[in-house]
Amino acid sequence: MTSAPTTTAAEPRARGRRSRRPLKNRLRRVPGWIGIGLVLLTVVYPMLWILMGSFKTQPEFLSEPFWALPQQWNFDNYVSAFVDGGLGTYIRNSIIAVFPALALVLIFGSAAAFALQVLVWKGRSVVLILFLAGIMVPTQMILLPLFTVYYQIGITSTIWPLIITYTAIGLPLTVFMLATFMRGIPREVFEAATLDGASIWRIFANVTLPLVRNAIFTVALVQFFFLWNDLLIALTFVTSADLRTIQVGLLNFTGQYGAVNYGPLFAGISVTVFGTLALYIFLNKKVMTGLTSGAVKG
Numbered sequence: 001m002t003s004a005p006t007t008t009a010a011e012p013r014a015r016g017r018r019s020r021r022p023l024k025n026r027l028r029r030v031p032g033w034i035g036i037g038l039v040l041l042t043v044v045y046p047m048l049w050i051l052m053g054s055f056k057t058q059p060e061f062l063s064e065p066f067w068a069l070p071q072q073w074n075f076d077n078y079v080s081a082f083v084d085g086g087l088g089t090y091i092r093n094s095i096i097a098v099f100p101a102l103a104l105v106l107i108f109g110s111a112a113a114f115a116l117q118v119l120v121w122k123g124r125s126v127v128l129i130l131f132l133a134g135i136m137v138p139t140q141m142i143l144l145p146l147f148t149v150y151y152q153i154g155i156t157s158t159i160w161p162l163i164i165t166y167t168a169i170g171l172p173l174t175v176f177m178l179a180t181f182m183r184g185i186p187r188e189v190f191e192a193a194t195l196d197g198a199s200i201w202r203i204f205a206n207v208t209l210p211l212v213r214n215a216i217f218t219v220a221l222v223q224f225f226f227l228w229n230d231l232l233i234a235l236t237f238v239t240s241a242d243l244r245t246i247q248v249g250l251l252n253f254t255g256q257y258g259a260v261n262y263g264p265l266f267a268g269i270s271v272t273v274f275g276t277l278a279l280y281i282f283l284n285k286k287v288m289t290g291l292t293s294g295a296v297k298g
Contacts, residue, residue: 047273047274049066049067050266050269050270050273051270051274052069052070053070053262053263053266054077054078054263054266054267054269054270055070055072055073055074055075055077055263056070056071056077056262056263056266057070057071057072057263058261058262058263061262061263076263077263077264077266077267078264078267078271080261080263080264080267081253081264081265081267081268081271084264085249085252085253085261085264085268086249087246087249087267087268087271089242089244089249090244090245090246090248090249090250090268091246091271093159093242093243093244093245093246093249094228094245094246094247096159097159097162097163097166097227097234097245098166098224098227098228100163101162101163101164101166101167101170101227102166102170102220102223102224102227104163104167105166105167105170105171105174105219105223106174106216106219106220106223108167108171109170109171109174109175109178109219110174110178110208110209110212110216111204112131112171112175113174113175113178113179113182114178114182114204114208116128116131116175116179117178117179117182117183118182118185118190118203118204118208119200128175128179131171131172131175131176132172132176133172134171134172135172135173135176139169139232139233140232143232143233143236146161146165146237147161147236147237150164150237156237156239157239157240157243158243159243161237162233162234162237162238162245165233165237166227166230166233169233170223170226170227173219173222173223174219174223177215177218177219177222178212178215178216178219180215181212181214181215182208182212185208185211185212189207189211190203190207190208193207217283220283221280221283221284224279224283225276225280228246228276229247229276230245230247231247231248234247234248235247235248235251246268246272247272249268250265250268250269250272253265253268
């Protein structure tokens with residue numbers, strides 16, 4: 001015969017402690033869940049509200065509560081934004097102004113960072129400090145002098161003031177970030193390339209740029225959003241309605257007697273917000289893929 005297992009008085013207490021541990025763990029996670037909920041509420045809800053507003057009619061904006069859903073889901077506001085509001089022209093102007101400036105910022109910024117961080121020459125530390133000082137100059141201080149210069153040379157009625165200003169403003173931060181990444185490259189890499197007979201241009205193009213491609217993607221992402229979302233500079237230098245960028249154009253979605261057409265306005269904002277959000281997700285994946293592929297395998 002087998003005797004029944006005996007239980008001690010300590011076993012029920014041990015089981016009780018184990019059953020209370022999951023409850024304590026859940027309670028510890030409650031503040032984190034609340035924080036995540038608040039972040040989602042403050043970030044996601046405004047985007048959904050803008051998206052729903054892009055489908056509402058003007059009477060719905062004026063008579064219905066702001067949280068009410070649209071009565072009909074159609075794309076009339078988007079058609080009106082592109083046809084009547086000129087949203088396509090504004091997007092085209094932003095592309096013409098931002099992408100050339102972004103290309104110049106990356107080209108000049110990477111070359112300057114290479115010269116200041118990799119090459120050895122007298123006075124490079126002073127020049128690097130001057131570049132860093134450009135970050136601390138407020139944009140508002142240079143708008144009036146720049147506008148005067150652009151007016152005197154006769155380019156205020158073109159898109160060139162935006163391209164030149166965007167390039168000049170984006171260079172200091174680009175040089176600083178790329179120089180920081182280049183500082184992490186071992187000097188032995190450049191010495192080996194020099195011993196193999198590589199010229200300065202080849203070391204820059206074939207050695208340095210591939211090693212800092214992840215940094216270039218990061219800088220491009222940061223600078224793109226800064227330039228694309230710019231309003232102050234574009235509002236200052238754009239003197240023609242045909243040259244308005246998308247941020248300036250969204251200020252002009254008005255109807256008769258200055259009444260705001262909320263439906264087309266929300267449609268234009270939705271195109272801008274969700275378009276740049278999709279681009280951010282795509283570029284962010286590219287950056288993460290580049291970082292993973294460049295990792296050292298053990």
